[in-house]
Amino acid sequence: xxxxxxxxxxxxxxxxxxxxxxxxxxxxxxxxxxxxxxxxxxxxxxxxxxxxxxxxxxxxxxxxxxxxxxxxxxxxxxxxxxxxxxxxxxxxxxxxxxxxxxxxxxxxxxxxxxxxxxxxxxxxxxxxxxx
Amino acid sequence: xxxxxxxxxxxxxxxxxxxxxxxxxxxxxxxxxxxxxxxxxxxxxxxxxxxxxxxxxxxxxxxxxxxxxxxxxxxxxxxxxxxxxxxxxxxxxxxxxxxxxxxxxxxxxxxxxxxxxxxxxxxx
Numbered sequence: 241x242x243x244x245x246x247x248x249x250x251x252x253x254x255x256x257x258x259x260x261x262x263x264x265x266x267x268x269x270x271x272x273x274x275x276x277x278x279x280x281x282x283x284x285x286x287x288x289x290x291x292x293x294x295x296x297x298x299x300x301x302x303x304x305x306x307x308x309x310x311x312x313x314x315x316x317x318x319x320x321x322x323x324x325x326x327x328x329x330x331x332x333x334x335x336x337x338x339x340x341x342x343x344x345x346x347x348x349x350x351x352x353x354x355x356x357x358x359x360x361x362x363x364x365x366x367x368x369x370x371x
Numbered sequence: 372x373x374x375x376x377x378x379x380x381x382x383x384x385x386x387x388x389x390x391x392x393x394x395x396x397x398x399x400x401x402x403x404x405x406x407x408x409x410x411x412x413x414x415x416x417x418x419x420x421x422x423x424x425x426x427x428x429x430x431x432x433x434x435x436x437x438x439x440x441x442x443x444x445x446x447x448x449x450x451x452x453x454x455x456x457x458x459x460x461x462x463x464x465x466x467x468x469x470x471x472x473x474x475x476x477x478x479x480x481x482x483x484x485x486x487x488x489x490x491x492x493x494x495x
Contacts, residue, residue, distance in 0.1 A: 338447070
């Protein structure tokens with residue numbers, strides 16, 4: 241296990257990672273949300289929200305929502321996210337399968353995230369055994 | 372203005388301008404929230420070896436650095452890109468933001484991106 245920086249841990253020949261990051265949250269797409277200073281100013285009308293929907297301001301009480309990354313933890317805490325490097329069904333230009341770190345869990349507790357990460361048998365281990 | 376990481380507020384734009392390695396990724400699915408998501412989970416293309424501008428006055432106020440225009444970024448997956456992310460190519464997500472609109476990209480092609488300012492505004 242190697243800490244690359246205080247927020248990023250690498251395990252099993254970098255097949256598993258634990259990284260601290262903000263959460264994506266859903267909020268009402270009202271003027272108060274979008275212009276009230278609680279979310280990042282780049283979430284503005286006409287721009288993309290954190291899930292790729294074009295932001296439209298709706299009236300108070302409306303059902304429209306937006307998704308934003310809560311970078312400054314104004315609504316929810318950052319979480320320790322556990323990623324496992326896995327083969328996807330996507331192909332590269334060379335027709336090789338693309339490997340990606342897939343998020344498999346997230347925890348408020350760093351210790352719990354590390355415990356979960358340690359329990360993962362990485363692709364490397366599944367293929368070549370424990371090292 | 373994009374998301375800017377805390378270290379840049381703490382240590383200033385020199386955190387970006389003085390970095391020895393930088394990488395810009397274009398991303399799919401959702402705005403990346405970590406270095407891992409920016410460079411692996413959500414990436415569909417990247418450009419490395421970028422030279423960030425020297426720190427200069429912001430267009431309105433404050434100070435800025437500029438990510439240069441990208442003309443030969445490598446597309447690594449066939450998908451729809453909606454975000455960009457600037458990292459140190461090692462372990463830190465420096466900044467991220469949405470593209471002006473989503474864009475379909477094809478693995479093996481190249482992508483272009485206009486120059487992007489990262490500005491710390493003066494206090495209101």
